[in-house]
Amino acid sequence: MMRKDKAGKPVILFVDDEELVLKSLERLMFYEPFNVKTAGSAAEAMSLLEENHVDVVISDEKMPVKSGSEFLAEVREKYPEICRIMLTGHADLSAAVHAINEGRIFRFLLKPVDLTELVSAVNDFLDERFKSQQKLAFSQQAAGVCSLEMSISEKGEVEYLWSLNTRQMLNLDENAVLDGMDVLYSRVHPDDLQMVIENNGRCTASMYCPEIEFRIVLPDRGERWILQASDGFRRGDGKGYSIVTVFKDITDRLNQREMLHYQAYHDSLTGMGNRSKFVEELEQCLNSSEKCKDIAVMFMDIDNFKLINDSMGHVFGDWLLNSFAARLKDIIPDNVLSARLGGDEFALIIYGAAPITPEKLSLKIINDLKRPFIIENYKIHINVSIGITRHGGRDSVSVDDLLREADTAMYEAKGSDKFPVKFFESSMRDRAADIFRMTGELHQAVEEKEFFLEYQPVVDLATFRLVGFEALVRWNHPEHGLVMPDNFIPLAESNGIIVDLGLLVAEMACSQVAEWDKEKPDNNFFMSFNVSVHQIHQLDFVDKIKKIMLDSGVKPQRFKIEVTESGLMKDIDVSLKVLDEIKELGIGLQIDDFGTGYSSLEYFQRIPADFLKIDKSFITDVNNNPDKFSIVKTIIDLADSVGMRTVAEGVEKKGELSVLRQLGCDLVQGYLFDRPLRSSDAGDVKEYKQFS
Ligand code: C2E
Ligand code: CA
C-alpha cells in the first residue's frame, strides 16, 4: 500500500537534539522530492508520529533523554511499517551494527551525513517497499481481490489505503487517485449503492462489518458481482483502530452457483425437474390462485419397479427410468410441468390451458406403454398406475393436500386390476389412512408371527381319496381376531411384506408336514402353498425355499407351489428361469387361478407346471352355464395337450362335481368336500366315497 502525504511525496522525519544539525539536514534535502519534518527529541518525534503520516524516520543515536536505538525500537513497536535509519558517529558503530542485526533499523549512516548516501538509503527502502507492494498487488490480482485499509484515528478521522490493483478491478485509468470511498462508489450499481454506503458507514463507526455482496458496473466489462469482507482491529497503542477490507470479484462463482441451483432443481438422471422444483412450482401456482383453479396434479409410478430394479440390476433400472422419462417428454405438451419425484415416481402439473385433459393424457401414456422398451435384444413391458387430483377452485387447498390426494388416488389405481387410472375422491382418504395403519400392523405381525395356516383337502376324482392339502394363511390379529387373506394379502403384495410373510408360510407348511409324518410316516399326501410373484423375483428365493425344506427333513417332492397365472405373466422371462430351478429341486408347480390371466400360448408351453388350477369363478355354476362349461372344457383340453393335469377349486355343489368328472378333471377341492381345516382336524388321508 502506498502511504504518501497529500502532495504525494514520501515523508521523512529527522530526529536530533542538535538544532543546527536538523537545520542543515533540512537544507540538504531542500531539492529532493521528499517532504521533510523534524523533531528535537524522541518524545517530540513520538507525538508527531501520532498525528502525521511518516514513511521514514532518521534518528541520531546520541540523544540526552532517550538514545536513538531505544527510540527506534519504540517506533518499530508501534509503527512497524515505517522505515528506520540511524545516524551515528564512529564511536557508536558497534551499537548501530547490533541494531541492524536485530532488525531494529533498516540502515545506519555515519556522521557527517553525505547527501547521496542519505537519499539512496531512503530510495532503497522506497524501492523495496514498492516491490513488495507490487508483489502483493500481483497476488491479489491473481486471487481476484483488491484491498482497502482504513485507519481511523481517535478523533474519527479516516485514512484510506487502497491496494494498487484496485485500479484493475474497478477498471480505473492509470492516473486515477486512489483515495477515499468515491473510488468505489462511482462504480457501484445504483440499486446497490445505498446498501454499500450504509454498510461502510456502520463499519467505520463501530467496527461492525458484515459481509455484503453488491454489483459494480464497469465501462467495458458490464456488471460484476463483488463480495466485500472486512475485519477491524485496535491499534497496538490503543488509540484508534484499523479496518482491513477485501473485495473479491465473485461473478464466476455466482455463475457456478446458478449451475448448482439448476442441479438442485433438476433430476440428474432424466433431466426433468425434481421434487423441489415440482413443489415450488405448485406453490407459486397456488399463490397466484386464479391461474391455479383449474389445474390437475397427476402422479404415476411404474408397477413393480423395485422388482425390476432388484432382479435386473440398477444400470438396467436407470436405463428404464430414463427411457420412460423420454417417452413422457414426447407425449406431454409444453405447458405441462413434468418432474421425477424420486425412485420410479413421476408427477405432472396440468394447467387448465393445456391442450389436453388429464383424462386423455393418462390414456395416451397408458397406450404408449403397450410398446415395449427394447435394450439390446431384451424387451420389457411396463405398466404404470396413475392418480389424479384437481384443484377444482377449492378455497383452501395446500401443496401438501394436492400431493397427498394424487398419491392416494395413485395408490387406489394400483390396487384396482381393472383400470390403472383413478381420480381422487374424498372417500379414498379414509381408505388411505386405513392402509397406512394396516401396513404398520402387518410389519409387526410378521415380526411377531401372528399368522397360522389352515389346510384344505384336495381330493382325487379317480379314487375319492384325499391326496393333498392346500395351505391357506390366516392372521390372528391381536385386536380384531381372525383376519382372512383377501383382507391383507393384496396389501402385503403392494408393499413387499409378502416376501417375508411368504417365507413364514413356507416354513409353517413344511414343519407341519414333518410333524404329521412323525405320527404317520406312511401318509404320502402333498402340501401345496401359495407363492406370490414378488417372492419369485427375489434373487435368493430358490435358496431360501431349498433351505426351509432341508431343515424340515421332508422331501421336496411332497410340496407344490401355487403361482397365479396373472402374476407369472408380469415378467415371464425372469419367472421362467426361477420356476425351472424350482422344478429341478423336485418341487411341484401349479398355475393358480388359471383362466383369469391372459397368458400367451407361446409362454404357456414353456411353463414347467404339472397342474393347472381352474379358477373358482368358472367352477361356480358350471353345470348351468354353457359359457363356463366350454371354458372349463377348453382348459382341461389345453392342459391335456401339453401334458399337464388339472385341479378344480371352489367346488360347492354336486352338479358342479359331476360336470368336472365328465370333462376329466383330475383333482378337486371345495366346500363340498371340506373347508380349510385347522391343523388338529387335518393331516389324515380321508376318503370321500359318499360323492363317488
Ligand atoms: P386361492 O389360492 O385361490 O385360494 C382359494 C380360496 O378359495 C381360499 O380362500 C379358500 O378358502 C377358498 N375356497 C376353497 N374352496 C372354496 C369353496 O368351495 N367355495 C368358496 N366360496 N371358497 C372356497 P382364502 O383362504 O380366503 O384365500 C384367498 C386367497 O388368498 C387365496 O386364493 C390366495 O390367493 C391368497 N392366499 C391365501 N394364503 C396365501 C399364502 O400363504 N400366500 C399367498 N401369496 N397368498 C395366499
Ligand atoms: Ca391357491
Ligand code: CA
Ligand atoms: Ca384360486
